[in-house]
Amino acid sequence: MTQAFDIVVVGAGMVGAALATGLGQSGFSVAVVDRALPPAFDPQASPDIRVSALSAGSERYLRGLGAWSNILDMxxxxxxxxxxxxETRSPLQNLVPRKLSEVEFDATELGAQHLGHIVENSVTQQALWQTAEAEPLVTLIHGHVISALDQSSESATVTLDDGRELTAALVIGAxxxxSQVRDFAGIGxxxxxxxxxxMVISVRYQGAVENITWQGFHPSGPRAFLPLHSAGPxxxxxxxxxxxxxxxxxxxxxxxxxxxxELMAEIQSAFPSCLPLLTHIxxxxxxxIARQHAKHYFAxxxxxxxxxxxxxxxxxGQxxxxxFQDAQALQDxxxxxxxxxxxxxxxxxxxQYEHQRRPANRRMMLTMDLFYHLFSNQIPPVHLLRNLGLSAARALPFARNRVARYAMGIDEELPAILKQITARIPGLNQL
Structure with a gap:
């Protein structure tokens, strides 16, 4: 049996489900293929171990799709x-007291109600499935994987593991x-x-829901705290x-x-002192962890x-x-x-899509690499340099907040100073 669509989306995770919803709302007939249904939401269940820090920009996009209210309902x-x-201990630490190298971003200073939301991945995916299911032009196919992908000058054909064929003008690998789709298309x-x-650990702690998320940087890597919801009655x-x-x-x-x-004792000892008292793991x-980039975004x-x-x-957590930025750009x-x-x-x-998204994704890759290499060592001059950098960020609130507004998706335009810096960084185009 062969079914025809405008677009076939392979993968119904958060990005794939968002794409299907947005494309269906735009009048495209869309088939979405995934091996499994998203887990049903159970308000009494423990939180999903996989969580994401959704930025204000992602919230705006999901609100436009109609999915944000579904997320808040969960x-x-x-x-x-x-x-x-x-958190690195060094003989040079006395030159820059920790308090001066601690940087805090506050939504109030950025003119926003919040910097973002911590949301379980299963909640976001379930909310987007609900919006996709509500679209008459979207067909959800679950419990199957693709076994072949063939292209011609007129169309692409996706063959499922049960022998069904889906034809479309375009196949989106999400x-x-x-990615199987990437492999079938021959994209390296x-x-x-x-x-x-x-290592991600779901915990309960003694105290009210915190309104702050933090990262303390150690030479072996950061240790982070992301607040979730109340544990209930x-x-x-x-x-x-x-x-x-x-x-x-x-x-x-x-x-x-x-x-x-034993793990709880290790955590309480190794994490910063501001970590609340844990009661349960x-x-x-x-x-x-790997950085991976497709050599081309389409073929x-x-x-x-x-x-x-x-x-x-x-x-x-970007x-x-x-x-989601890819999805929005591709839909447009x-x-x-x-x-x-x-x-x-x-x-x-x-x-046009690739030229819009590749540089933005490269910039974020490079930024994360710089943080990784800058903080993952104990070399005294580098330790001093990074602390001076954090001190400068603390001392220059206007520049710091401009960068933060962009990173949080509050502002969509990269600050001019960052454009100038990233344009001069060697190797950016090779990522």
Whole structure:
């Protein structure tokens, strides 16, 4: 059996489901293929171990799709403050007292109600599935994977594992870092594996829901606190949080093997003193960290978005926000192509999408790499340099806040000073 659509989206994670919703709302007939349904939301369940810091820009995009109200109907935790500081101990630390090198961003100073929301990935995905299901032009196909992808001058054909064929003018690969679509299209990648891994831990702690998320930078990697929702009447006075511990793979393997009581003691000892008193560990998981970038964002009638096109160091939680920016840009380009009466796979339009998104994604990759290399060492001159940099950020609130407004998606335009800096950085175009 063959079904015809304008667009086939492979992958119904957060970015794929957002794309399907936006394209359906724009009048395109869309098929979405994914191997599984998103998990149903259970308000009594422990939080998903996978969470994201959704920026104000992502909130604006999701609100436009109609998904934001669905997210709020489930659960999301706004944060008003973000703090970063250097935890490295060095003989040079007396030259720059820690308080002077601790930088805090406050939504009030940025003219915003909040800097963003911490949201479980399953909540965001479920909300976007709900909006996609409500679109009459969107067909959701779950429980299947693609077994082949063929292209001609007229169309692309996706073959499912049950033998069904889906034809379309364009296929969008939103199926993650190990993208089958990217492989079928013959698009290569550049990949750099970091020495660190990241361990994520879901915990309950004693106290009210915090309004701040923070990262303390250690030579072995940052340790971060992301606030979640109240633990409810079953655990009075307690709240949920997600902790992230970056470290060497062998160190994290040892930590993962500990029983909860031992791991809790390790966390309370190794994390900054501002970490609230932990009462329970619910789940833990670790994963490798890599920077990966597709050599091209499209080939023929295939185009990539989100993690299929790029993955970055999750240091500042910008991965899904970049994916949503891809989705919004691609939707806009495809609407323009249709308005012009052009083929959706016309190189002119897909080039426009790539030329818009590749530099922005490269800039974020490079920024995360600079942070990674700057903070992941104990070399005294570098230690002094980074502390002086944090001190300068603290002392120059106007410049600091301009950068923060861009990073949080409050402002859509990169500040002029950052444009000048990134334009002069060697190697940017090779990422």
């Amino acid at each position: 659960r999301a935790t706004p944060y008003q403050r973000l703090a970063v500081w250097d 199926d993650g870092a190990q 990648t550049t990949r750099n594996q970091y020495d660190q891994q990241a 079953d655990y009075p006075g307690e709240s949920w949080a997600s902790l992230v511990w970056y470290d060497a793979p062998e160190k994290l393997a040892r930590l993962k093997a500990l029983v909860d009581k 619910d789940a833990r998981a670790s994963f490798p 023929g009638r295939v185009v990539l978005a989100g993690d299929s096109a790029h993955t970055i160091n999750p240091l500042a 991965g899904v926000n970049l994916g 380009v495809l609407r323009e192509a249709r308005r012009a009466g052009d083929d959706l796979a016309d190189r002119r339009w897909l080039n």
